Amino acid sequence: MGDLNVIAIVLVIILVAMTIALSIFSRRFTRTTADFYLAGRKVGSFANASAISGDYLSAASFLGVAAAVYASGLDGVWYAAGFAGGFMVVVFFIASPLRRFGEYTVPDFAFGRFGTNRMRLFAVVGVLATSLFYMAPQMYGAGTTWKVLVGTGIGGVDNAYNTGVVVVGVIIMIYVAVGGMKGTTMNQIVQFWWLAFAMMLTLIAVTFMGFNNTATGDLMRFNYSDYLAQESSSYMMGPAKLTVEELGDPEVYANVEVAMLEASSKMADPDTFYEAEMDKIDEAIAAGAAEDKVNVVVFQKNKLHELKNEILGTNDAMFFNQPGHRYNSFDQFSMVLALVLGTAGLPHILNRYYTNPSGSAARRSTFWVLVFIGVFYVVSPMVGLAGRLMVRGAIDSGVAPATADYVGGLLVSSDALMPTIARIAGGELLMGIVSAGAFAAMFSTLAGLLIASASAVGHDVYEKYINPDASEKQKVFVGKSAVVFFAFLAMLIGYLIPATGLNTAYPALIAMMVTWAFAVGAGAFVPMLLTGIWWKGTTERGAIAGMIVGGGGTVIFIFVNMFEALKLFDVATANPVIEWIASMTFPTLYTFPAALIAIFIVSKLDGQLPKNVDEIWMRIHGNAHERWEKEHGLDKAAGIFTGEQKQ
Amino acid sequence: MTTPPSSEATITSTYIKHGDHVDTIESVDMVFKAQRKLSFTYGAIFFAVTLALPLLGVTSEWWWKTEIMGGFTWDYLIVSLLYYIFLWTMAWTYSKRADKLDDTLADLADKVTHDVAATAHDEG
Numbered sequence: 171m172g173d174l175n176v177i178a179i180v181l182v183i184i185l186v187a188m189t190i191a192l193s194i195f196s197r198r199f200t201r202t203t204a205d206f207y208l209a210g211r212k213v214g215s216f217a218n219a220s221a222i223s224g225d226y227l228s229a230a231s232f233l234g235v236a237a238a239v240y241a242s243g244l245d246g247v248w249y250a251a252g253f254a255g256g257f258m259v260v261v262f263f264i265a266s267p268l269r270r271f272g273e274y275t276v277p278d279f280a281f282g283r284f285g286t287n288r289m290r291l292f293a294v295v296g297v298l299a300t301s302l303f304y305m306a307p308q309m310y311g312a313g314t315t316w317k318v319l320v321g322t323g324i325g326g327v328d329n330a331y332n333t334g335v336v337v338v339g340v341i342i343m344i345y346v347a348v349g350g351m352k353g354t355t356m357n358q359i360v361q362f363w364w365l366a367f368a369m370m371l372t373l374i375a376v377t378f379m380g381f382n383n384t385a386t387g388d389l390m391r392f393n394y395s396d397y398l399a400q401e402s403s404s405y406m407m408g409p410a411k412l413t414v415e416e417l418g419d420p421e422v423y424a425n426v427e428v429a430m431l432e433a434s435s436k437m438a439d440p441d442t443f444y445e446a447e448m449d450k451i452d453e454a455i456a457a458g459a460a461e462d463k464v465n466v467v468v469f470q471k472n473k474l475h476e477l478k479n480e481i482l483g484t485n486d487a488m489f490f491n492q493p494g495h496r497y498n499s500f501d502q503f504s505m506v507l508a509l510v511l512g513t514a515g516l517p518h519i520l521n522r523y524y525t526n527p528s529g530s531a532a533r534r535s536t537f538w539v540l541v542f543i544g545v546f547y548v549v550s551p552m553v554g555l556a557g558r559l560m561v562r563g564a565i566d567s568g569v570a571p572a573t574a575d576y577v578g579g580l581l582v583s584s585d586a587l588m589p590t591i592a593r594i595a596g597g598e599l600l601m602g603i604v605s606a607g608a609f610a611a612m613f614s615t616l617a618g619l620l621i622a623s624a625s626a627v628g629h630d631v632y633e634k635y636i637n638p639d640a641s642e643k644q645k646v647f648v649g650k651s652a653v654v655f656f657a658f659l660a661m662l663i664g665y666l667i668p669a670t671g672l673n674t675a676y677p678a679l680i681a682m683m684v685t686w687a688f689a690v691g692a693g694a695f696v697p698m699l700l701t702g703i704w705w706k707g708t709t710e711r712g713a714i715a716g717m718i719v720g721g722g723g724t725v726i727f728i729f730v731n732m733f734e735a736l737k738l739f740d741v742a743t744a745n746p747v748i749e750w751i752a753s754m755t756f757p758t759l760y761t762f763p764a765a766l767i768a769i770f771i772v773s774k775l776d777g778q779l780p781k782n783v784d785e786i787w788m789r790i791h792g793n794a795h796e797r798w799e800k801e802h803g804l805d806k807a808a809g810i811f812t813g814e815q816k817q
Numbered sequence: 818m819t820t821p822p823s824s825e826a827t828i829t830s831t832y833i834k835h836g837d838h839v840d841t842i843e844s845v846d847m848v849f850k851a852q853r854k855l856s857f858t859y860g861a862i863f864f865a866v867t868l869a870l871p872l873l874g875v876t877s878e879w880w881w882k883t884e885i886m887g888g889f890t891w892d893y894l895i896v897s898l899l900y901y902i903f904l905w906t907m908a909w910t911y912s913k914r915a916d917k918l919d920d921t922l923a924d925l926a927d928k929v930t931h932d933v934a935a936t937a938h939d940e941g
Contacts (some may be wrong), residue, residue, distance in 0.1 A: 244892060244893055244896065247893065247896050247897045248871075248896060250897075251870075251896050251897075251900050251901075254900075254901060254904055255863075255867055255900070255904060257904075257908070258859075258860075258863045258904060258907060258908065259860070259863075261908055261911060261912070262856045262859050262860045262863065262911060263856055263860060266852075266915070394887070395886055395887020395888055395889055396887055396888075397888070398887055398888025398889060398893065399884070399887045399888030400888070401888065402884075402888045403888075474874070474875060475881075490888075491884070491888050491889070491890055491892075491893045492881055492882060492890065492892070493871075493874040493875075493881055493892060499875045502871040502874060502875060503868065503871050503872075506867060506868065506870075506871055507868075510864075510867060529919065530915075530916050530919060533911070533912040533915055533916070534912060536908060536912075537905075537908045537909055537912050540904055540905055540908045541905060544901040544904060544905060547901070548897070548898060548901055551897050704853060704856075784831070784842050785833070787842070787845060787849070788832070788833045788840045788841075788842060788845045789833065791845050791848050791849040791852065792833055792840030792844070792845045792848065793840065793848060793919065793922060793923055793926060794833055794834065794835045794838040794839055794840040794926070795833075795835045795838075796919070796923070797835070797838040797923050797926065798835035798836045798837075798838045800923075801836065801837075801838070802836075
């Protein structure tokens with residue numbers, strides 16, 4: 171079991187036991203589909219805000235944001251700002267009208283607003299596409315964290331990564347199927363506060379306890395502006411994988427040597443470190459076949475501004491506190507748009523707005539969400555920056571956790587940063603708390619995604635088309651079966667990520683993949699929701715055109731980019747259109763306006779408004795129901811565990 | 818435990834009635850226009866500020882390159898810290914204004930309902 175961390179595993183087991191206990195407890199209160207999918211629609215603002223935050227803060231936020239900052243500097247910080255900013259679109263344009271309309275799910279809204287089964291089915295496809303894109307990074311996070319935490323497989327699965335995927339998949343399947351939305355809500359509240367506590371504790375550990383660098387004799391304590399100045403004072407370096415064949419080129423090998431020399435200059439004993447690292451590279455070259463990959467360190471290049479590298483005499487230069495490591499000028503805007511628009515297109519988040527007791531409560535919930543996640547997103551980039559210096563210090567001191575791989579003083583996989591820095595700054599106990607926090611982040615988000623996917627199939631397809639006369643018992647059974655099916659699908663996706671080599675194609679893969687899910691949601695749903703709510707002239711055909719252009723277009727862009735990164739085709743010889751598509755990391759800057767334009771043009775040409783459009787309009791924007799609820803005191807939260815219990 | 822009253826809505830093509838509370842297409846249009854003005858004003862400010870940040874990062878060297886405090890550039894300082902204060906302020910003020918607008922519009926809608934009922938009674 172190597173570097174097995176007993177405390178960490180015990181804490182994760184406690185979290186899992188608590189999760190299942192809450193699910194079993196809440197089962198007593200889940201007897202109708204409204205309970206199973208919407209927690210009875212009476213969740214208070216603070217509780218709902220905690221649950222939304224738990225739902226929202228996924229592996230991407232807990233592991234991915236700090237990792238992205240560690241790998242990409244300022245471009246990584248944008249993930250945090252964009253994830254937070256997304257809720258503004260929800261609160262300004264979506265939350266209250268969606269609650270007023272009073273349906274169960276986004277496909278219900280699509281059906282209610284546009285009046286056709288075809289529209290509902292398009293929305294179901296959109297929900298499933300977005301959810302599956304979002305499940306992928308959660309499962310990758312599960313495998314990665316398990317690998318760092320346990321480092322070995324169990325129960326007949328010999329691969330540590332795959333074990334993590336299976337364990338998380340099975341646990342989440344059980345607790346969502348048993349607890350439904352009430353159990354999931356309660357769990358998400360607990361999980362949110364655990365992961366927020368873990369992130370704050372990590373910051374406290376790196377700031378006040380610090381790390382004793384025995385190589386230099388310094389007590390390293392995180393200071394934001396000083397650390398940022400230190401890390402930005404020299405060229406930014408990053409890990410890369412080159413084949414043995416590539417390293418056989420003397421020019422490439424010489425560049426690797428120069429880069430390693432620069433990376434070594436930041437260590438306590440540069441000469442010794444340089445010799446040891448180059449020896450490792452030479453050994454790997456001598457032992458490897460031509461196509462085997464070797465970890466090296468390289469100078470990073472700014473994709474936004476041309477910066478001169480005085481050592482190489484080229485423009486391969488980048489500094490930590492400047493933009494441009496990941497994104498060129500197009501992607502700078504496109505990524506921001508994908509993040510701020512995508513939140514409003516995430517079905518598992520929108521589902522949560524139906525659980526509010528009133529429109530006003532929906533807005534209050536969103537404000538609290540912004541406070542909770544805002545604090546979290548201010549802290550995550552600090553931890554990412556602290557990691558740049560402290561991981562290096564730990565390598566210098568010879569105490570860096572053996573469960574992670576390093577090259578040139580850097581983590582090979584930045585997604586392993588959170589558990590690694592927790593171990594460095596806070597020992598086994600903090601690593602345990604952080605690892606449990608990582609699992610909490612995955613559980614809470616996966617649970618929301620499973621509920622959203624299950625409701626798309628169980629509620630929107632089975633109840634409406636397959637068996638409209640189904641009893642409550644049958645409906646809940648189908649919902650639970652759908653949860654089991656999608657949990658297995660999530661496990662399969664988790665397995666496929668390293669099997670296809672996607673994990674080595676992108677740095678900070680978790681945050682990247684989540685942003686893809688945001689881009690799909692931003693393309694598929696947000697134009698339809700915005701125009702459906704705010705433009706009476708939107709027709710069913712217009713909305714479908716928007717979903718095809720926005721959602722379908724985004725999926726095509728992402729897959730072409732992914733295939734290019736996996737080198738499945740040669741961009742240089744490909745069709746210029748494919749080359750152009752492949753160059754875009756996030757297509758939202760094109761797909762979102764294109765979807766809006768498609769909705770506008772097709773709606774104008776079509777002109778077939780639903781016959782009851784005035785009635786629909788009154789349901790979305792009218793307030794008679796809310797006035798009536800207020801008169802009878804029904805605009806107040808009733809607590810999650812109220813209502814009829816099972817006998 | 819008492820069972821809460823259920824809203825037996827009466828829905829027609831010209832009005833929706835919940836108990837004594839009525840939405841007509843005219844009253845809803847009034848609510849819609851007021852809400853649209855508020856939402857789109859806040860939305861415009863939000864997007865203007867949010868998209869201005871990468872724009873400055875692309876175009877203005879003083880923004881992305883000049884260090885103003887330790888290692889902080891304006892770009893890093895705003896994106897990593899101050900942007901959240903902007904978000905909280907926007908969300909809080911919007912929430913308060915939207916609540917106030919809801920109350921105002923609810924009173925107006927009730928008044929419209931009352932006036933219509935009174936007129937019908939007088940005519941009867």
